[in-house]
Amino acid sequence: MVKTKAKIFLGVIVTLGLMLGVMIQLTLMARDEREGRLQGEALARAMSAAAVKAFDDRAEQQAQIRAGWAEQQAALTAEPVMRAERRAQEQPELLILVNPWNPLPEEYTMVLQQVGREFGTDYKMDERCADELEQMIFDCREAGNHPWICSAYRTQQYQQNLFDNKVLRVILEGNSPEEAPAIAAMAVALPGTSEHQLGFAVDIIDEIYTNLDEGQESTSTQQWLMENCWRYGFILRYPVGTTDITGIIYEPWHYRYVGARYAEEISALGVTLEEYLAMRRGR
Ligand SMILES: [Zn+2]
Numbered sequence: 001m002v003k004t005k006a007k008i009f010l011g012v013i014v015t016l017g018l019m020l021g022v023m024i025q026l027t028l029m030a031r032d033e034r035e036g037r038l039q040g041e042a043l044a045r046a047m048s049a050a051a052v053k054a055f056d057d058r059a060e061q062q063a064q065i066r067a068g069w070a071e072q073q074a075a076l077t078a079e080p081v082m083r084a085e086r087r088a089q090e091q092p093e094l095l096i097l098v099n100p101w102n103p104l105p106e107e108y109t110m111v112l113q114q115v116g117r118e119f120g121t122d123y124k125m126d127e128r129c130a131d132e133l134e135q136m137i138f139d140c141r142e143a144g145n146h147p148w149i150c151s152a153y154r155t156q157q158y159q160q161n162l163f164d165n166k167v168l169r170v171i172l173e174g175n176s177p178e179e180a181p182a183i184a185a186m187a188v189a190l191p192g193t194s195e196h197q198l199g200f201a202v203d204i205i206d207e208i209y210t211n212l213d214e215g216q217e218s219t220s221t222q223q224w225l226m227e228n229c230w231r232y233g234f235i236l237r238y239p240v241g242t243t244d245i246t247g248i249i250y251e252p253w254h255y256r257y258v259g260a261r262y263a264e265e266i267s268a269l270g271v272t273l274e275e276y277l278a279m280r281r282g283r
Contacts, residue, residue: 094128094233094259096198097277100185100247103192110199116149123152126199129233129257133202136225136232145221146207150253154196163188186249195237200257202234217252225255230267233260242272 098104113130115123116137125133133149140147154162166184171177181190188194195201205212206219216222217240226236237256238248248254256273258266266276 089261091259091261094200094257095262095273095277095280096200097273098193098195098198099274100190100193103190104194104197108198112153112199115152115202123149123202124199125152125202126257128259129200132232132234132257132260136229136234137204139228139232140221140224143224145219145224147204147221147225148207148210149202150205150210150212151196151203152201153199154194156191156197159189159191159194159197163191186243186247189248195254195256201237202255202257203251203253204255205253212251212253214250214252222252226252229255230263231260233257233263235263235266235273237273239272245272245274 096105110126110128112124113127115125115130115133124130137147137149163184166188167180170180170184175183189196191197196203203212204221204225205216206221209215209219217226225234229235234255234257236252237254238246238251240250240252243249257263258273262276266273269276269279271279
């Protein structure tokens with residue numbers, strides 16, 4: 001009986017011991033698990049912080065790229081928008097008329113800008129058309145032609161020298177000194193009546209065919225310019241058969257800036273500046 005009691009007691013002890021062992025084991029496992037979870041969480045946090053940072057860095061980088069791209073796009077679209085605005089704008093001051101009957105206004109002034117330097121020439125134009133002229137020359141060259149600026153802005157003194165030389169040549173050709181100035185004025189404007197003094201006129205010749213005569217019209221350079229100059233705000237100022245209106249001989253090399261707004265219309269109408277101004281007055 002005692003032996004049986006002792007066996008039961010031992011069994012209970014062993015069972016309790018086993019249970020205690022299991023409990024300790026379970027506690028330890030739970031602790032390990034908790035610690036493991038904490039470690040895992042810490043690792044995950046660290047990892048996600050790195051990931052967030054990497055993402056932020058990338059986002060910053062991407063934002064920079066996007067900003068740069070947007071800037072580029074804005075620059076690319078601004079130019080046509082500016083052109084369209086210019087085209088829509090009324091700028092009647094660009095239509096200033098200077099011809100044998102309308103001399104340059106006494107106090108006329110303009111801001112001049114160097115043009116054609118990259119093409120090996122050294123001239124000045126009114127700053128309102130200098131960039132457009134350079135673009136036109138550039139595009140004309142890109143199209144495979146050989147435009148060459150041979151005259152742009154002229155001072156009163158320079159125009160005077162040109163005119164005096166022309167009178168002399170006209171006399172040497174056999175004309176009387178009395179009639180020579182009038183004849184000369186058909187080709188070289190009287191000082192004070194030349195558009196070149198405005199800074200809005202430019203003579204462009206073909207680099208290969210350099211004569212200032214009607215042969216210019218057959219060069220690929222003039223053909224391109226006559227067809228496209230209006231896009232840059234220029235017109236062929238003295239077209240064939242208009243001497244009675246302009247007072248100047250046919251000059252398939254003399255281009256006048258009037259701005260894209262008017263150049264387009266003048267070209268479409270096929271009229272001279274004098275006729276266009278008369279049409280505007282009649283509107
Ligand atoms: Zn000219």
